[in-house]
Amino acid sequence: MQSSVTKMVDRFGVKPGRLWIGGAWTDVDERFDQIHPATNEIVTSIADAGTGAVDLAVAAARKAFDTGPWPRMGAKERKKILVRLQARIEDAKEELGYLQTLDNGIPINFSLNSRVSANMTVDIFDHYAGWIDKITGETFPRYTDAANLHYMTFRDPVGVVGAIIPWNAPLVMFALKVAPALATGCTIVMKASELANLAVLRLAEIVAECDLPPGVFNLVTGGPATGEALSTHPGVDKVSFTGSAAVGERIMAKAGSNMKRLSLELGGKSAVIVFPDTRDLKVAATSIMSLSSTFLSGQVCSTPTRALVHRSVVDEFVAHAQQQISAVKFGDPFDMTTTSAPIISRRQTDRVMSYIETGSAEGARLVFGGDRPGNELADGNWINPTLFTDVRSDMRIAQDEIFGPVLSVIPFDTEEEAITIANDSVYGLSGGVYTTDLSRAFRVGRAMHTGTVGINGYSLMPNSPAGGVKRSGIGREGGWATIEAFTELKTLILNLDA
Structure with a gap:
């Protein structure tokens, strides 16, 4: 497996990473190593921008916005550039998928074909390119005959955007920030x-090949100090951040210094409620378990990590979930038959294992998993899919975001109890309901305090908004909601008697 990672580095000619600032590639003295989680090998070295390079990047973006052509460009011309960018990404889809697997170890079959693939990246750019010539304001009727005043609104671009994305879905996260920012000017x-x-x-x-004016798009890389410099920079008008709630809270606390606009998509502890009348309990159980055991191994903020199951079907649900993990295959992330990703780092691996120990100590019953595979996988950050039952809502494994392959099964007896348990969380990103009763699905879905609820399934599309409430964040990404988030509403008042 180590040789396969090395082979991919050679195959795609991976070079040390640099910064893209003001229309040119730039290097810095400080660097760090990027590590592959499947083997803990060094993949390459990456530029650590730090405060100095962030200052240069923000200055370039500031100049491009304040005096450059991009915000003032006609919709037709701006759209042509985004369509060209979309086409270039389409041409590079396979390469991008392999590079994403080289980044985070997501199995290549998912990286090429799932909702985190470059296919979705293309779709997101396509969606926002279509908005460019449709970002309109409103006109309002005269309110009184006392004055001949006429009111109209415009949507102006918000300004310089500082965008910070996570490691688990870089292709899609890039598109969700860059496409609406460019579409709005x-x-x-x-x-x-x-x-x-x-x-x-x-x-x-690819962006550099698409004739954007210098400074419109800039890329910096680095650790927490780079992120802090960007999110607090006085030259940044808006921060769009996807990541942990702890970091999001720090960004929000410091944004008040110059009233930065914020879009924060943060953590989750999503609950899915399984009623005994669900059409197929096996499908429900295996679908829920697979989100923790395959794909990114539970390292997705919207993953349902709390399965609230009616007490009458708990045992059957658990049996089906246990059968599901027989399909799990760890190993070479570039093998099309591998199903599951490693944990992103050794530090996060230790954190997940500590939560598994905590769950047992608090009295939850460990049904399967809770350990790590050995042998040829010992060098990587692998954890076997884990399920706890007899979980109470006050346990840490039911409250804290673990971000790993751990599913907690919590029994309930009544609909009201299920809703109470589902809402007993500081998070509110997503949720789900499995039932054949449409009235119940609507009633329970509306009662759950989350940004998105899936009924008998869950998926997101570029034209639908998603985001969280409570500690899961502020704002929405997707569709018109994002256009609103990247623009400022301006009212123009015309006095026709003047």
């Missing part, structure tokens, strides 16, 4: 996660 400074830079660096190369 903003300029942007993007920061990739220090854990996953390669796919974003390749996307930056």
